[in-house]
Amino acid sequence: MKRFALAHATHPQWRMAAALVLAQLRAQLALPEHAGAPGLALLYITDHYAEAAHDILDHLSAELPEVTDWAGTVGVGIAATNVEYFDEPAMAVMLCDLAPDQYRVFSGVAPLPAAHGGAGGFVAHTALLHADAQTPDVAELIAEMAERTASGYVFGGLASSRSDTVQFALGSGGHLSGQGAAGGVFHGGLSGVAFGPDVALVSRVTQGAHPVGRTHRVTAADRNVVLSLDGEPALDVLLSALGVSLDEPQVAMTRLRQTLVGLTLDEPQGAGITPQRPGAFGPEVLVRHLIGLDPMRRGIAVADVAPVGAQLSFCERHVGAARADLIRVCAEVREELEPELLSVEAAAMAGAAGAEGPQAPPRMRGAVYVSCTGRGGLHFGGPSAELQIIRRALGDVPLVGFFAAGEIAHHRLYGYTGVLTVFADTA
Structure with missing residues (x-):
């Protein structure tokens, strides 16, 4: 597994933002530390672009033909390494270098099989979930999805939008019979991407x-x-x-x-x-x-x-408590992945300090961060302050995510929390 490629941009016109994102991705994919043709992309857009969701997915997938699977959703804000785009038009894309047999994109027309196995012998160990808050009994559906994984652990969040609430779920595995015309943009229900047992993840919940x-x-x-x-x-x-x-x-x-x-x-x-x-x-x-x-x-x-x-x-709600708990979970993640490089105490000190912080441990390949809409903006004391805390504690790890109307972790639906998940190299 190589370092994930990450790109993000803001522009009043989505085509201009997409051009900036594509230029960043192509530059990174040419570097030796990145995979040349990753198959899975995580795509997050702010609700300014929601009405153009179909066009955005069609455009990006056409420009990146090597990417066969797409997953993501919309938020009133989205996150990337060291920066948040809150209440402004923006998009972020992360290309994940994962073995094709170790993930499956799922949706209402391509459901996730039960934990005992599905097509091709794929068994979901955990899953990234995107859900519509208006879906009836959404908390129960989240718990049911967790039961479809071997670990019983899922992570993600509820889409947040002041216009269309959309989800991206375009998979190479096909759809249910009779659903061949379904596109990759969905309204309502749940979608996401499931990961196999060989995808190493470390995930933590931080309270606010x-x-x-x-x-x-x-x-x-x-x-x-x-x-x-x-x-x-x-x-x-x-x-x-x-x-x-x-x-x-x-x-x-x-x-x-x-x-x-x-x-x-x-x-x-x-x-x-x-x-x-x-x-x-x-x-x-x-x-x-x-x-x-x-x-x-x-x-x-x-x-x-x-x-x-x-x-x-x-x-x-308590800003000081939220900052301290976010620093704590970042330190725990870093300590679990690279205990010989940095202790919990040292990582916490790096996160609390104003310095740039340490380099990302070599095992970290990418991260997903889902935070509550009530934590975004200036809640942490300044623009992008929440993402900067993560950057100082974890280093320059590629990170993407969004600000949600409810956060998902374990088998539960949370509120006023952040869910940080780091992809790690198993080597």
Whole structure:
């Protein structure tokens, strides 16, 4: 496996952006450290280009005939190495040097086979998912897709767009019978690319919320309405944790609008889940909106089902916590891939410092980063600050991704998180 080729550009006209991207890719493919004819491309566009999605895919695939498979989606922002394009017309393409028998592009007309095997003996070990947030029961479909992989781990995100919500899924493996006319641009459902067991990946979830007060146990609930916590009325527990009273509605509502809920379901640890760290959220916590109050029953309404027995923490978005956790996961990824080159402490110091940081470890071939739309823009303190933290910690690894309406990792749908996945050389 060689270094992945990456190109990105912004321009009011998509054809001009595509020309810039193609020029960058061709220059890189001529270098010895890049594969000359990679078969898989990951394509991400901002929603400014969404209406031209078919034309963009047709143009790029015609200009890069050696690329046989395409996957990607749209976002209000997209990511590339050291830079984000947020609320501006842009596209990014990464060409992945992977063995053809170690990946499969899938969609509604070319579904991913079950974990026990499919056509040609391909077995999905993990998968990059792109999904439409308007798809009914999307969280359940994500869990079902995870079951179709041998590891039970998938990663990706929900497309975000203020116009057309599109997904790219053009595979060389063909379609279901009767679907031969289907193109490579889809609306709704799920699509993506599955990877075989020989594709080495390291993936981490970074949280963007910070707990407020202690963790509680849900002791009574009516689907998404939590009625009691630790045997006490949930609304009373919430007001006490925030230090507000409904007798001062303006003050209370201001604080309540800033409050989120972190849910931890009582499930066996697995699929890479690590225990929650004191004073911070781990990947076992699902951050959800607080969507209402139920004064009659002294309950609170959460934007998810909160079963009895689940753990619940009140939380709020916190820039400092988000920065620290992103530095932590970057350091863990780097330490796992190249422990002899850089310790976790050294990688964390590089990420926290303002310097350019170390070179990318030689085993890193490329990366995908999916971040929440609520984390993009200036949330980290300045334009592209989130991507610059990754660059300082990991080095100059080719990275592509987008800002999502919900992030996917393990078998779950997250919010206010970032999902970082690095492709590594197995040598």
